[in-house]
Amino acid sequence: MDNKSTTGSQEGPKIVHEALDERQHIRTKIPAKVTITKENNQEFITETDIEDVSLGGISFNHYGEIPKGTLLHSLISLPMNALEIRIEVTLKVVSRTNQKYGCQFIDLDAGKCDILRYLIVSYTSGEVVDISGLFNIMQRENYIKSRKTKDATQRNIVERLKAIIGTLLFTIVGLLALSFVLYKSYLLFFTLTPTEAVVSADTYTISMPDNGYLNLLLKPNQTSVVEGEPLVSISTQLATYFTNLSDMQMLDKLTPEETNELLARTTVKTVINSPCNCEVFYPYPIPKGFSYKESPLLYLVPKNEKLYVKATIPYGKLNNLNKISRITINAYNSRETIEGKIFRTQIDNRTQSTILFIEPNKPLPKESYQQPVSVNLFLGLPFSF
Numbered sequence: 001m002d003n004k005s006t007t008g009s010q011e012g013p014k015i016v017h018e019a020l021d022e023r024q025h026i027r028t029k030i031p032a033k034v035t036i037t038k039e040n041n042q043e044f045i046t047e048t049d050i051e052d053v054s055l056g057g058i059s060f061n062h063y064g065e066i067p068k069g070t071l072l073h074s075l076i077s078l079p080m081n082a083l084e085i086r087i088e089v090t091l092k093v094v095s096r097t098n099q100k101y102g103c104q105f106i107d108l109d110a111g112k113c114d115i116l117r118y119l120i121v122s123y124t125s126g127e128v129v130d131i132s133g134l135f136n137i138m139q140r141e142n143y144i145k146s147r148k149t150k151d152a153t154q155r156n157i158v159e160r161l162k163a164i165i166g167t168l169l170f171t172i173v174g175l176l177a178l179s180f181v182l183y184k185s186y187l188l189f190f191t192l193t194p195t196e197a198v199v200s201a202d203t204y205t206i207s208m209p210d211n212g213y214l215n216l217l218l219k220p221n222q223t224s225v226v227e228g229e230p231l232v233s234i235s236t237q238l239a240t241y242f243t244n245l246s247d248m249q250m251l252d253k254l255t256p257e258e259t260n261e262l263l264a265r266t267t268v269k270t271v272i273n274s275p276c277n278c279e280v281f282y283p284y285p286i287p288k289g290f291s292y293k294e295s296p297l298l299y300l301v302p303k304n305e306k307l308y309v310k311a312t313i314p315y316g317k318l319n320n321l322n323k324i325s326r327i328t329i330n331a332y333n334s335r336e337t338i339e340g341k342i343f344r345t346q347i348d349n350r351t352q353s354t355i356l357f358i359e360p361n362k363p364l365p366k367e368s369y370q371q372p373v374s375v376n377l378f379l380g381l382p383f384s385f
Contacts, residue, residue, distance in 0.1 A: 089107065315354065
């Protein structure tokens with residue numbers, strides 16, 4: 001230490017005394033350690049206790065030589081009960097007094113700054129520092145976000161009308177979408193759809209009495225007949241008519257040659273006439289040539305006969321029949337929706353199902369006979385009477 005005295009002509013070092021309340025950051029002593037290495041080559045320098053700490057930097061004692069402006073990679077260790085908090089920081093040497101170095105924080109981010117502030121304030125006020133308080137500090141929003149500025153402009157009439165129209169459109173679209181969803185939900189949970197449905201009637205079915213050849217006597221594209229009008233001519237071999245015991249006994253009296261000649265050359269022709277004034281419907285395809293026994297040839301629907309619908313539902317849906325509130329029918333190739341009612345039911349043991357006979361409120365077109373039809377059985381809403 002220099003022992004020379006200073007006089008008025010000799011100018012000594014300028015010393016500025018800085019009061020504690022004039023500092024930018026308050027310094028305090030806390031039980032913490034710092035491990036220091038050089039920033040450039042990671043050379044270990046020292047591990048020592050921290051003399052004091054503030055939000056601006058730390059000071060520590062070191063007997064080695066560290067030039068001013070040196071950047072130091074440091075690790076501050078803060079013991080807290082059973083835990084130890086470690087903060088990595090970069091320090092810059094800004095002052096030295098004997099063996100005491102003063103260093104400034106270079107890269108202290110917001111989170112690390114909050115932790116140091118909490119520790120300094122807690123030790124200064126005498127409170128015990130615990131990990132819960134530290135976690136609260138780390139989770140807290142410590143910075144003020146910029147407020148959103150709103151223009152205090154007033155809308156004119158056109159803008160207000162556009163806003164009202166847009167709101168109405170969005171409301172209408174939302175209501176339509178909600179109605180569509182509710183309607184589909186109603187169809188899913190509160191309607192009964194038959195497995196099959198076809199337009200039918202109490203008709204006459206003209207079928208082949210036996211195997212043979214047929215000749216259609218109606219004119220092409222003829223759709224109606226009167227009572228007694230010839231419909232078809234059927235030719236069958238005589239052998240098909242020998243069915244009883246007397247016929248067999250008669251054949252036994254003939255020689256084999258006579259029997260073969262009789263059965264091979266003799267045919268029986270039968271003409272079937274219309275039993276009523278009817279509309280004619282042909283099965284698909286229109287019968288011609290050879291046909292087998294019981295094959296349908298013609299369907300005859302009386303002109304005063306009303307068409308109805310035969311719908312089939314499984315046995316498991318029988319408990320819903322009493323809940324039916326409305327029935328709708330959509331015929332094939334028709335956009336009109338017709339309502340109807342059930343007038344008869346029948347059990348089909350072969351298919352294990354129930355056949356519903358539905359009478360439409362309006363007459364179905366004659367051309368829809370034997371055509372498929374769409375039927376919906378509405379069960380009504382729950383708790384409705």
